[in-house]
Amino acid sequence: MSEQGLARLDALWKRGTDFLGSKYAILGGAMTWVSERHLVAAISNAGGFGVIACGGMGPDLLAAEIDATRALTDKPFGVNLITLHPELDALIDVCGAHGVSHVVLAGGLPSGAAIAKIKSFGAKLMCFAPTATLAKKLVRSGADAIIIEGMEAGGHIGPVSTSVLAQEILPVVRDVPVFVAGGIGRGEAIASYLEMGASGAQLGTRFVVAEECIAHENFKKAFIRANARDAIASVQIDKRFPVIPVRALRNEGTEKFMETQQVIVTRFQNGEVSQEEGQMQIEHFWGGALRRAVVDGDVETGSVMAGQSVGMVKKIEPTAMIIDELVGQACTYLAD
Structure with missing residues (x-):
C-alpha cells in the first residue's frame, strides 16, 4: 500500500473519520436481515463503521441487537431507524438508553420531534437527502451529517444516479460531512468522491458476501453469479x-x-x-x-x-479483506 496514497486518503476523509470515530470513513449500508450483529461488528472491527439495520424490529429486539453487537466489538457503530416505523419514538429511546453514538434516519423526512429526541441524548444524527435543497433543510433542522444515495443502490431507490447527486450536492453542502452511497464497489470510486468533497462512502452490496455475514449461502451465491x-x-x-x-x-x-x-x-x-x-x-x-x-x-x-455494484462481487471473503482491498485501491489511485 502506497504511503503517499495512504497519507492523502487519510487527509481526504479525515472529516469523516473524525465524525464516525473509525479508522476508515467506510460505512456499512444498513440492509434488513443482513446488517445484524455479526456483520456490523466485523465492519467496525476492520476499521469501517458498521450500522445495525433496525428494519421492522421492535424496541426489545433492537435493544438485544445493540447489546449483542457491543459484545462483539468495542469500536463505534450506528443504528439505522426507519422514520415510518410505528414505534419510532420507543426505538429512539432504546438508542438513548443504550448509549448509541450515531443514529441514521431513513425512509422519509424525519420529524422535528424525532430529531430533537435523538439530539437530546448526544447522538450524532445522519439523514438521507435526495436533493441539495432537502439536504440544506435537514442540516438546518439538526442533522449532523448527510448521506446521498443514488439509484444504483440496492433496495428502495430514488430516480437520480449517484454521480449526478454528488455533483449537485457536494459543492453546496459544506457545513456537515456528506457520505456518498449507491453503486460503489471499488476504492477508486471512493477516492474520486472524496476528491469531489465527500467525507466518506457507504457500501452495502460488497459486504453481503463477507464471511461474517449471516445471509444464506444461496443468497451469497446469487450475488457472485450476478x-x-x-x-x-x-x-x-x-x-x-x-x-x-x-x-x-x-x-x-x-x-x-x-x-x-x-x-x-x-x-x-x-x-x-x-x-x-x-x-x-x-x-x-x-x-x-x-x-x-x-x-x-x-x-x-x-x-x-442488490445494487448494481453486484458485478464487482466475486468471492466470499472476510470483511477485513474487503475493506483492505477498498483502501488499497483508493491509495493506489491517489498515489498516481
Missing part, C-alpha cells in the same frame, strides 16, 4: 397503481410481480376489484420476500435486493 445488468429496478405497469422502485436481482419473483400487476389492472378495468383493493394486493406481493431470500435462501421467488 452482473450489474441483473440488478434491476421494479417496474410499474400502470400509473394508477404506483410501485415504489426497489432494485433487486431479476428472478422468477420479479417476473411474477409484473404479471400480477397486469392481472390486477385487468381486473380493476373489468370492475372486479376496487383501486384500493388492487393497490393493497400489489403492495402485499413482496411481503416477507426479503426474509425468504436472505434467511431461507429462496432466491427464485424471494426478493434478492
